[in-house]
Amino acid sequence: MAEDFSALLIRWHAQHGRHDLPWQNTRDPYRVWLSEIMLQQTQVVTVIPYYQRFLAHFPTLEELAAAPVEEVMPLWSGLGYYARARNLHAAARAVMTLHGGVFPEAPEVIAQLPGIGRSTANAIAVVCFGARVPILDGNVKRVLCRVFGIEGVPGTAALESRLWQHAEELLPPLESLLEPVAGNLSLGGSGPNMTTYIQAQMDLGATLCTRNRPQCTVCPLEEICVARATGRTAELPQKKPRRALPERHATLLVIVHEHRVLLETRPPTGIWGGLRSLPELPPGEDATAYVEKVFGVTLIAPAQGGLRRGGSPAQTFMHVFTHFRLHITPLLCHVSLRPSAMEAGLHWLDLTALDTAALPAPVRRILAELSLYEAARRPVSAPRSTR
């Protein structure tokens, strides 16, 4: 059975797999690693432009390690799970200091780097160094649960353990593998190897064995699939029991002086860690008094609730996280003076520099609307024509 599984997948991949993703024509550990980190919990189509931009900015591990983390975060703005960016940067420095700038080859050593777990470490070791180790991402888990009729609650140790055990046992037999040859990149025509095997698993999960309405009739594994044989493709894998999302509310202060807005750097851990965000107005506080007391600036007009393209008052909007729903109310505060001495972590952002700022998605949305609003409000200050 194990031989069938890998052999069927590898044969299928030659004809129907993906071969044109930007990170597929390299075995440079830095590029493979970067793509793997960006792809954690993030879909391929979302990652591609971020990957290209990141590499253009930091072409090598050495350059990434040498840069301050503040230059890294803007390149992750909008991608989510910002701890990934901080870990990536920390790991680059660890490779320089702990490994003399040479990316480690052993999966167990790779997995010691921050932000790299077992699956990601194994994927890097397979692609870059020809290791014979399994991966276990969302695609592989779904395929395994269906093909072998595995039940269990997602996220539990019991299920994870069983899946890893299956993945180990299903590896292509050693004698069936062509050893990767230095300089002979795995571009689909070089014969079966571990890279094509793990790529085949992910491609099958991404294109045929999808969460909804899998295309079983053209699946290479149809003959050996337990879920297909028992009509349970819709029940496997089991769904994760989900609680109702808690509701939270936040009033974000949009403190504007001329064409700049006041931002604060968020703590490295927690929501939007390390990013720059709008200051929050604590519940029950009066906006005018709070702004003067904390930031030392004076309002020149009453605080306005909301922002909308064109400047009309807008309602609260909602931003959904995995674990709660946040109702956000932007509060526009035009202020008369900019204090000379700024508290640590505070920062005036020029509205013309939004593109390069490390902002979470909803804050970027607010400031994009503010930028248009300000342009319409002050036609004198050279409005930039966006969209």
Add this chain to the structure above:
DNA sequence: AATGCGGGGTA
């Protein structure tokens, strides 16, 4: 062993 951590796509 369970929970925290974003944002976008899809049905």
Add this chain to the structure above:
DNA sequence: TACCCAGCATT
């Protein structure tokens, strides 16, 4: 709207 996605770190 609800669910899911090339997971990992922390508690």
